[in-house]
Amino acid sequence: MKAADRRIRRYQWKGIRRLSLLLSVCAAAAAGCGTGDEKDPKKQEEPEVSADEEENQEKKEQEKKEQVSLTVWGAQEDTELMGQVIQSFQEEYQEQADLQITYGVQGESGCKDALLGALEDGPDVFAFADDQLNALAAAGAVEPVEAADVLRAEHLPRAVEAASVDDTMYAYPLTADNGYFLYYNKEFFTEEDVLSLERMLEIAADNGKYVAMDWSSAWYVYAFFGNTGMEVGLNTDGITNFCTWNQKEGAIKGVDVAQSMLEIAKSPGFSNRKDEEFLKGVQDGSVIAGISGVWNAVAVQQTWGELTGAAKMPSYMCAGRQVQMASFAGCKLIGVNAYSKYPEWAARLAEWIVSEQNQQLRFELRGQGPSNRRAAESAQVQEAPAIAALLAQSEYSQLQRVSGKFWEPVETFAENMALGNPTGEDLQKQLDRMVEQVMAR
Helix, strand or coil: CCHHHHHHHHHHHHHHHHHHHHHHHHHHHHHHCCCCCCCCHHHCCCCCCCHHHHHHHHHHHHHCCEEEEEEEEECHHHHHHHHHHHHHHHHHCCCCEEEEEEEEECCHHHHHHHHHHCHHHCCCEEEEEHHHHHHHHHCCCCCCCCCHHHHHHHECHHHHHHCEECCEECCEECECCCCCEEEEECCCCCCCHHHEHHHHHHHHHHCCCEEEECCCCHHHHHHHHCCCCCCEEECCCCCCEEECCCCCCCCCCHHHHHHHHHHHHCCCCEEECCHHHHHHHHHHCCEEEEEECHHHHHHHHHHHHHHEEEECCCEEEECCEEEECCEEECCEEEEECCCCCCHHHHHHHHHHHCCHHHHHHHHHHHCCCECEHHHHCCHHHHCCHHHHHHHHHHHHEEECCCCHHHHHHHHHHHHHHHCCCCCCCCHHHHHHHHHHHHCCC
16 A cells, blocks of 8 residues: 555544544434433443544554565576575565565566566566666656656766666666676786787787687677767667668778678687687686676686786777777666556665665675766775776767667678678678668668
8 A cells, every 4th residue: 555545544534533523422412402311322422532542543554564575587697696685675674564575587688578578467676788778668667766866866877877768767777887898818918918909819819719709799799880980879769770880981981890800700819709608718718808798707707816807898900990999888777667566665675776785785796887876986896807997998888779670680790700701792782781670660
């Protein structure tokens, strides 16, 4: 029962009691005006209820514990962390409600599709990547956050932006680290070496090792196009994309980027591998550098120890010049289902999950960068190599704002580049087809 409903019910109860008392007084007065001295037993006065008794009755009603059942969705890797967060929430509010909270595993990247498939039966609280926010808001899955002013003051501007649509906040910022940067093994590379991708590939090849990057994901492939003057993004309709990655004019053309990717792919020091394969390579010693994110910070540190290095992305040779590799930036967010049966408690839990203390805990257990200002400014966070690298790369990043049509065409193109363009198809033709599909309605 909402607070407003409880207040209405309380006022109604008081009114009924006062009316009852008034009728009793009137009945007693009428009986006193009769001719007989005997009182009708059916018209006995009701005992008067004192103000104290009335107040006590009201307090007892307020003190009744509310039965609340909530479901939370989050990543498999967050199971232990969220278990601690949920337990502390239950302990904090155990005097106010009987809180039954269930944690369900659902990856942030696929949350939108899973949620919209059964919105009314979905979780009350869920974690998701910020690029899904527009679609969730448009579908009515999330509503404007009531505590927006507080969140704006407590969280980093980029995180607040990521949690908003047209300056209206629809979610709670959870991390400010959903980006990528360079990991490298200091045994093989100096800080100067990691400024150039070509130099890194040369060193890796000389040692029979690899520099890894995932070209099966368009998220990472943006790195080659982002600082070339070519653009990609979401149109104002919130549905379609714009893309100029096939441009034929300018200092850097689309075919220049494609040709550079082919040169990188044919290096014996390069390995196109997915994120989990990158980590396996780090652990078995075959990979000595790679592009990934903070979610692998703990595992990489455990393997390389004091030799762990982290830096902004290197530059690569394109059209006769060095081009700084770009990156998509983003945040993980917490959403509250607009169809939750307990919206106030769901919102309270969301605020608890993104609080300073729990973002600090998230950093300690998962190595993820806080969006909370005070947590992000802590000495422990500032001294973390992965976070420092992410901050350095942020100068060359942009928020990921593309629709679903972006991913598959870019991945198809990049996979073909990784294979060395075995069919020999014209590069401009491939770029034109990719861009047409990216911009399709």
